[in-house]
Amino acid sequence: MANITKKVSWSSRGDETGAVWEGTPLLNGSERPSLSRQDSASWRPKEIPHNEKLLSLKYESLDYDNIENQLFLEEERRMSFMGFRCLEISRWVVCGMIGILTGLIACFIDVVVEEVAGIKYKVIRENIVQFTEAGGLSISLILWTVLNCVFVMVGAIMVACVEPIAGGSGIPQIKCYLNGVKIPRVVRLKTLVIKVLGVICSVVGGLAVGKEGPMIHSGAVVAAGVSQGRSTSLKRDFKIFEYFRRDTEKRDFVSAGAAAGVSAAFGAPVGGVLFSLEEGASFWNQMLTWRIFFASMISTFTLNFFLSIYHGKAGELSNPGLINFGRFETETMGYNLYEIPLFIAMGAVGGALGALFNVLNYWLTIFRIRYVHRPCLQVIEAMLVAAVTAAVSFIMIYFSNDCQPLRPDHAEEYPLQLFCADGEYNSMATAFFNTPERSVRSLFHNAPGTYNPLTLGLFTLTYFFLACWTYGLSVSAGVFIPSLLIGAAWGRLCGILLASIASTGSIWADPGKYALIGAAAQLGGIVRMTLSLTVIMVEATGNVTYGLPIMLVLMTAKIVGDYFQEGLYDIHIKLQSVPFLHWEAPATSHWLTAREVMSSPVTCLNRVEKVGTIVDVLSNTSTNHNGFPVVMQVSDNDEPAKLCGLILRSQLIVLLKHKVFVELARSRLTQRKLQLKDFRDAYPRFPPIQSIHVSQDERECMMDLTEFMNATPYTVPQDTSLPRVFKLFRALGLRHLVVVDDENRVVGLVTRKDLARYHLGKHGLEELQLAQT
């Protein structure tokens, strides 16, 4: 069971706790000798069915509120105006570095995929050409299948066995991170490496995947790494940017990194900023937005610069080849008012198809969680999908008789002649026998008449199911491009049908614009973004005029899709039981107050507390709290006591590790005072309490928390309504909110999980169960 949890869930507390039990074993007080055993039993009481009605207790929250303790305030007060200016400048420098590195990584992925896929397609093409005449095409099929399987196998093994969190597109994980949920290992160097190599393998392996999602995740990892000025994995500390070693600052940089990722993936700097804000930030800060914008800009710039060199046109940054989906020229493709209803109808279709995609993927994911949780099974499934994809593609191409004349400009990258006449090529092959990006491009821009309707229909159908099956495999892969491809195919189909109905009229002539609208509709129906997606599409096609129809389409797709099912990313977040906070409290939650939602009673600590008590509290895995109100005097009979501060588990652990005990301070007067630096050095991988040795003598010492606790935590009275608590939480990025009575005595604690529990279902307000799963 432990293994299952490890593999299917993003969280992996079980795994980590086991692994880190390497320090000196904890000397538990004699009071509760059987504590740890008893707890590990109660920890995973029974197998709870994995569904979306659960909320996992295992995800920790990030703390986007500054811990304003005395140390912090002293540091801030000591800092001069110049000091703040330097900090500001270093923030810009970090954003610049994030942009450059993200751009370089995107460039690396782009170029490697291009080159390796080029070699693969050339080899297969030569083979096919050779056997078309000789008549042994099954050998080509086998070659294609085997090649794909090998690539996918490498990718799947890396993901499934080395770093499961690197699977998928990474966007849901980044969404959670920005929302304030700590997904273990999501921004580590190892994840980045596996992600980048994995996505190359899966795209080259011919799966129905895109490389854009992973690029966004990569940007976020780069940001989290660069901004900390060290790498824990490589055990290198450059002793720079130490000020940024806390959740608040790191989150800001991760937003910038995600934006830079989008910006590099689609050449859409503004879209990147909007993506970061739409998905992540709750508090919009102008300076922060500009930094994010800067990172995005630098990222596009770096990518475009290197790609212009790669394309042999060094420095030509306005080169249309740098526009992701090819530039749409409005001269040839205008639209008129009476096409708007058509676009809206296509949006509705996209929404419905997107919802279908999501429902199918939802069932599939449930199935995977239940039955496909061992790495070997996951690798086998990935290889199976790769093989089926290759086989289906081959069969579709083989049986297609849609032959088109080769155009003089050689727009087709890998034209397959097969059974077509000389000077012609198989049109189905341009869609299947290509990287998905190129297929999208050719669906958008190829001249009218390049595809016949049957080809497009069959392609849509096949690709829809292939993409649906592929998303959620243990490979590093995005869903943006496959969605666009499906949409572009049926969009183009619509265009062709319209043109044949209307029979005249230049305005219907170009099916490319319907491909664009279809692509937007399908993508919108699947991921349900609107504002950022509009801008991304506009920037990626280089045409502002289509902004208006794209917006309309995305909005329609969202409205229709939301009627049936949530967005794909939200489904996956829910299935992982992540305590995700939405933008607003559920509408009908005004009858709930802090009194009902809070955890109570809450473990409080005294201002000056016995070390033994602290160790016991921290070791008590049944409560598993991460923040503790500090009170004037804990009473014995559980009476509430006056609040005077809040302290985090991580802080207590650092204090214990450095043995900041009152008695020791007295005896060793020369002892160095604990500084913020000590907390920053330990961030973010604070050791578990079990690794800290506390002797029986030390247990009798006292610890003075005054200096380290946050002396002014946010509080609410018990009668505060849930929406009000929610707003406070969401706007300030809180992790703990202390509930006090009218004499400022602690009566409870609200955490993210207490709020995320309430959820607006089909039948009004629902309450999710909390579970350790």
Next chain:
Amino acid sequence: MANITKKVSWSSRGDETGAVWEGTPLLNGSERPSLSRQDSASWRPKEIPHNEKLLSLKYESLDYDNIENQLFLEEERRMSFMGFRCLEISRWVVCGMIGILTGLIACFIDVVVEEVAGIKYKVIRENIVQFTEAGGLSISLILWTVLNCVFVMVGAIMVACVEPIAGGSGIPQIKCYLNGVKIPRVVRLKTLVIKVLGVICSVVGGLAVGKEGPMIHSGAVVAAGVSQGRSTSLKRDFKIFEYFRRDTEKRDFVSAGAAAGVSAAFGAPVGGVLFSLEEGASFWNQMLTWRIFFASMISTFTLNFFLSIYHGKAGELSNPGLINFGRFETETMGYNLYEIPLFIAMGAVGGALGALFNVLNYWLTIFRIRYVHRPCLQVIEAMLVAAVTAAVSFIMIYFSNDCQPLRPDHAEEYPLQLFCADGEYNSMATAFFNTPERSVRSLFHNAPGTYNPLTLGLFTLTYFFLACWTYGLSVSAGVFIPSLLIGAAWGRLCGILLASIASTGSIWADPGKYALIGAAAQLGGIVRMTLSLTVIMVEATGNVTYGLPIMLVLMTAKIVGDYFQEGLYDIHIKLQSVPFLHWEAPATSHWLTAREVMSSPVTCLNRVEKVGTIVDVLSNTSTNHNGFPVVMQVSDNDEPAKLCGLILRSQLIVLLKHKVFVELARSRLTQRKLQLKDFRDAYPRFPPIQSIHVSQDERECMMDLTEFMNATPYTVPQDTSLPRVFKLFRALGLRHLVVVDDENRVVGLVTRKDLARYHLGKHGLEELQLAQT
């Protein structure tokens, strides 16, 4: 002095208090018979020099935090899920209406300006043609001057005498409104009418102004009006959207309106959303953003639809004529990496010139505040500017000998031949003898060689000073287009010079792109927006490829400009002494705590309070508070008492007006219970306390505030640092924050003014003075 205050300041409490003293005079308690006289003396103690180191106490704040009292919670709890859904739908409907109306208003302004200016220019042109040969061009000069003066006079009289708040671009006022400062009369119907008519007059009057700022303001007024479902000015109440009658909801709609305004002004829906967010919102909410986006979209759509009819191409929404500054085609105008440093240099120049513009305008505004405060003076100044503008333009055209051949496509709208040979026209006249929008367009798009460098240099110089003189006049006018025009002129000049230096090379050939870059640099240097402005420029020129250089330029301009002087809007906000809250607390303010910044002692009320006390507290103009903590029991010796809620002046006034007294409730059992509706009906123009008659008997009654107070106000302990208080304030849009001691007893109250006081000056943290000015 009263008159001065009224005319120069956006705020006008003095004015209003006088005007509304129409109800039954207040029966003051016998305790303080001389209260009101004494206060009105202390009110305006002496003439305080009007400078930016003051913070006016007269601006009230808006309350962007919901007042969660029992009435509100009961209403919310009664509401079903369907009720919330209906509300949500009506929000969308309102946004749609805002979009349509804003689009229509923009269309009206566009078309009327176009038509009337057309007639004006035709008349003058014919006159000039007539007198060029006859040799009496001074008559043309007089005709031109007189025509301009008449238009400007009408506009200036409307603004100066009818509604001074309609002067200027309106963007600073909307910024303040969205920030949470109540600028009197800024979103009233009368303001809208004057604004729209005024801007037509000033543009037709040939001033160096644009119509974009006023469009944005108009959008905001439309939003504030439509969302309330009634017009107080017209005394019509449609009994709809009553739920939206509070600051929180209204603010959201005003954001949407401002966005719709930008969207209509520049054809930039995404830019509009970003503008609203960059300038206004602090808490980014996804649903809200989508609604704002929807409003923007509808607005552009409406405008484009009607303009396409006006241009005779009904329904052709992708018509390039609908792109504001004409579409840039990348085929003819690429850019290369080595041009980037040039662009950045131009950005720096734009930043410096923008700062110069701002400094000059700052001095001018100070001068105006001191000496030009009577309406008649303001009208005369406006007419003077109009006359000088016309005269200078004429003289420039007259002495210019830059003749260019007329092109066959007749791109020039009103070509002036003057002393040029037949088949040629005066190039200077295309810049001066035109509406500024058209001049920008021709600087962007006219073929190379249309202007000679001397013409452009002289034009830049003249127009710079004219525009600087014009901004801040008592006319309704924006600064966007003049800034763009100045920038386009010197940008094009740069382009021509570069082309002449480089002498070869197709890449330098088109000065149009340098005009674009120059325009962006100049505008960025003046207004200091980056993200939204980038998107607006991209959308208004229809070209995504130039996004990257525009961003770089805007950022450089901002950095350089900020080094010298603030942005133009910020200067004007400061000069009006508005308590504007920036995004973050000043960097070096960590040593300040709530204890230092709060107002203390604070007037508290009992849960059940004597009517007489309440009336006295409200009538006490020396304190002028708008929120009062409600406590368990006010002690006599100013000892702090336990907090149990917060009540607003406006709520107390409604309670007094409806005589919600405990004794009356007992005697008249059938009396209707006060409902939220009563508060909503009174919103937003709550009567002043002086208009409410309270008899001596009633003064002895008691009022029970329990049901009406916000029982769970946000509180902070006394030791909370200023940045923490600031963040809470800014993120939640608070108006009052109660400071409590560790026993939850009220010790102070923090308001917007207490926070806005602290300000990062050249020499570290500065504290602004508070004054009644």
